[in-house]
Amino acid sequence: LREALAAHLAVARGVQCQADQIIIVAGAQAGFDLAARLLLNPGDLAWIEEPGYFGARYAFQNAGIQLALVRVNSKEGLEVLAGKTEFPQARLAIVTPSHQFPTGVTMSLAQRLALLEWANQTGAWIIEDDYDSEFRFGGRPLEALQGLDKGRHVLYVGTFSKVLFPALRLGYLVVPPALVDAFLKLRRFVDTQPPILDQMVVAEFIEEGHFLRHIRRMRQIYKSRRDVLVEMLQSQLRGLIGVSKPEAGMHLVGWLAPGMDDQQVAKQAAAKGLEVVPISSLSLLPPTRAGLMLGYAAVDEKKIRVGVSTLSEILIKLKPLV
Ligand SMILES: Cc1ncc(COP(=O)(O)O)c(C=O)c1O
Numbered sequence: 636l637r638e639a640l641a642a643h644l645a646v647a648r649g650v651q652c653q654a655d656q657i658i659i660v661a662g663a664q665a666g667f668d669l670a671a672r673l674l675l676n677p678g679d680l681a682w683i684e685e686p687g688y689f690g691a692r693y694a695f696q697n698a699g700i701q702l703a704l705v706r707v708n709s710k711e712g713l714e715v716l717a718g719k720t721e722f723p724q725a726r727l728a729i730v731t732p733s734h735q736f737p738t739g740v741t742m743s744l745a746q747r748l749a750l751l752e753w754a755n756q757t758g759a760w761i762i763e764d765d766y767d768s769e770f771r772f773g774g775r776p777l778e779a780l781q782g783l784d785k786g787r788h789v790l791y792v793g794t795f796s797k798v799l800f801p802a803l804r805l806g807y808l809v810v811p812p813a814l815v816d817a818f819l820k821l822r823r824f825v826d827t828q829p830p831i832l833d834q835m836v837v838a839e840f841i842e843e844g845h846f847l848r849h850i851r852r853m854r855q856i857y858k859s860r861r862d863v864l865v866e867m868l869q870s871q872l873r874g875l876i877g878v879s880k881p882e883a884g885m886h887l888v889g890w891l892a893p894g895m896d897d898q899q900v901a902k903q904a905a906a907k908g909l910e911v912v913p914i915s916s917l918s919l920l921p922p923t924r925a926g927l928m929l930g931y932a933a934v935d936e937k938k939i940r941v942g943v944s945t946l947s948e949i950l951i952k953l954k955p956l957v
Contacts, residue, residue: 636838640807643841644793648768649778651786652809658818661829662806663766663794667694667729669821670790670808674760675700675726682718682728686918688736691729691764700727704919707735712742715749727760728753732780733768737917737928738888739881747780754788761789767797769850770932771883772858786811795837797885798850805829805837853932857885860931860939867943868929875950876927885932888914889946890924895953897925903949909942 637654644650660666667690675681677699683692685704692702703722706714712735718728728750732742742750754761763780771777781791786809794806810818822828840846861881868878868889876889891897897913904911912928927946931939 636834636841637807639838639841640793643846644779644791644809648765648791649782650791650809651782652791653812656786656809656812656815658808658810658815658822659829659834660806660808660822661804661826662796662801663764663792664690664694664806665826666792666794666806666808667691667762667764668697669818669825670760670762670792671695671698671700673814673817673821674790679727680722680725682713682722682725682730684713684730684735685920686737686914686922687729688731688764688766689917691762692919695729702919706920706923707738707740709738709740710743711746712740713746713750715746715753719753723757725759726757727762729762729764730780731764731766733765733771733777734881734884736764736766737886737912737914739884739886741774741777741882742780747783751780751784751788754784759788762792763789764792766792766794767884769798770854770857770885772854772861772881774882781809790814798846798853799837803833803837805833857932860934860936861887863936864929864931864939864943867940871943871947872950875947875954886928886930888926889929890926891950892954893924895925895950897927900927900946900949900953903953904946907945907949909945911946 637657640657641652641654671694680701680703681695682705683702684707703725705718708714713730765779779791781789791809795803865878865880868876878889881887897915901911901913914926915922
């Protein structure tokens with residue numbers, strides 16, 4: 636599996652590694668957990684995207700790490716300069732540069748280079764969570780941060796949860812050569828190893844070409860679902876929700892008008908059988924904008940249409956008076 640992954644990641648993501656730099660783990664979550672314990676000491680400070688992924692946040696908090704919340708903006712992603720100014724002593728940054736979770740922003744080249752320069756100057760580690768980058772619909776294909784850095788400060792985290800299915804519980808870390816033994820040792824005493832039978836099946840799936848065919852097929856399906864959702868939101872919820880077409884991934888964010896309460900919208904949607912995630916629930920600082928994370932990958936076009944109508948009924952009633 637490690638050999639199949641090394642070959643795939645080199646071509647698909649520009650990740651530079653040998654097979655033995657890959658540590659197979661039980662999903663990205665297990666990777667965050669190992670990295671948090673191994674790279675830092677309790678009390679150390681780590682940059683974390685705000686808003687951001689709760690799974691990574693909990694893993695680091697669990698290991699006694701202090702979170703340094705660094706805002707993400709809608710143009711360039713992580714605000715590296717703010718991180719450097721407010722938390723210069725941080726020893727690590729956890730980022731989702733290809734498709735920021737949850738905002739969907741792709742980190743600009745300028746911010747990527749600034750982040751790598753910070754790591755270079757301070758000796759900090761970067762954890763690149765590349766959770767759904769296989770599904771890129773347009774724009775320039777983006778090389779992983781790990782490849783840009785040549786794997787010196789960046790640990791790349793991948794998962795089969797999005798590209799195949801989450802119940803598989805298989806993911807991987809790509810670590811610098813000097814860290815391989817320490818990671819293997821820690822994993823050995825935490826988890827022994829993820830199931831070998833599952834690993835063999837996935838390895839064959841990749842080697843026989845099914846994996847690439849699956850990615851190509853799903854990319855088309857997700858792209859058309861994204862298009863339907865964007866078009867429906869733009870035509871039915873004009874003035875109530877702001878969307879930009881994401882270039883990648885399985886979800887988008889619908890930004891709400893100022894003054895709207897995203898938690899209230901989500902609660903009312905849940906009562907009508909529609910699951911949307913309020914951006915404020917993924918934020919630890921007061922959010923700059925209210926918004927809803929809307930997943931489109933697991934729902935067909937008919938359900939997307941029903942979902943948008945439900946959301947429209949709710950938003951029209953809650954619209955703030957001007
Ligand atoms: C930002 C992000 N990272 C990683 C993951 C994958 O986690 P795992 O591989 O543990 O299922 C997810 C899944 O929801 C995610 O949203």
